[in-house]
Amino acid sequence: MRAKTIITLFAALTCILNSIKADCNVVTKKDWDGLEAVRVNYMARPVDLVIIQHTVSPFCKTDARCAELVRNIQNYHMDTLNLDDIGSNFYVGGNGKIYEGVGWLHVGAHTRGYNSRSIGISFIGNYNNDTPTTEQLDAVKALIKCGVDKGHLIADYHVVGHKQLIATESPGRKLYNKIRSWPQWMQDVSSLKQ
Template identity: 30%
Template sequence: MNIIEKTYKWNGKLSNRKSTNRIILHHAESKSCTADDIHSWHLENGWAGIGYHFFVRKDGSIYRGRPEGVVGSHAKGSNSDSIGICFEGSYMTETMNQTQINAGRELVTYLKNKYGISKVQKHKDVCSTNCPGTNFPFNEIVNGTVATAPTPTPTPVAKPATSGKATGTYEVTASDLSVRTGPGTNYRRKRHDELTADGKKHDKDKDGCLERGTRVTVYEWKNGWARTPSGWLSGDYLRKV
């Protein structure tokens, strides 16, 4: 297995990870991007730089992200003991090709053997997100088996409230809900400094996400996404109040 080494300019100091107990898998939410693109996006979020330790492209090439032994920035609350792997693509709508699946499987197997671990999770197992997407071939990558059907998406708490597409006041039900520049996960997450003054008050981590319980005014609905003063929010995690 060949890992392509990269040199990045970091914004601040990286901290060493004290333990490695699991691997967390992600998708980039972009149909075409590079490790340098992700590094730039994460710098815009105010982070030190690319938050994943590895990036697997559609052609099967594997790129180094953060140094393997440092704490990542890819799964809030679960970074201190995990390695993050991101796959190029948007697997809510796309289907992963076999070359990328094989590369991901080889990388996961290598890391499991290296650290003596067996626990591999999806990003959505530890955070309120749909990452790495319902079409992500988790079983094929982790266990070498073909999934007979996409992993079902849990029924969102706020779905009944948003089905009518009513405007008005809503409450955030997710622990950390990304604010996007447009109505969909293909739009980038906003930076903390791009939020309204009220939005900033409810983004104490300064990561461009609103905390659970934040109340927002919805002006417009589009494809299940709500336009608010700070930006676009997924309607799956909003409850009408």
């Protein structure tokens, strides 16, 4: 009887953890054929900061191509940069789908000095050249709303562009121009600087 109870509890806990990991209509790491992390650090949640960036890779429009690019990014991060996993928490394709990176629960490796207190969302493409689609922008807004609803983000979170925190062109001029109109965008980031 006790063994059956333990198995039932283990199954229930596994279901709960999988639902947390794959919530918010995200294409899971398993679904895009991602590798498991070498090591993980858990994020203290909820956080109050969303950092928008771009991958400076080709743009993608199809499910197959977007998944391929996310795999390529993970391979580069793990094999060349020697990271424990893919860098950002989430990736958004030109197909309007969100791809799980390290997800809501784990600390990413996207913005030195801010990883343990933020969610990094990377748009697949180069947004100095590419224009973010309405589908991409709506998908990210829905992801963020879901993050608030699920307790991963605080209700009065802030959105910033990657370049506001470190010396980079990311998220690219065309994407940066879009996020600057979002009501949660934070213009003065001096209070965030360490």
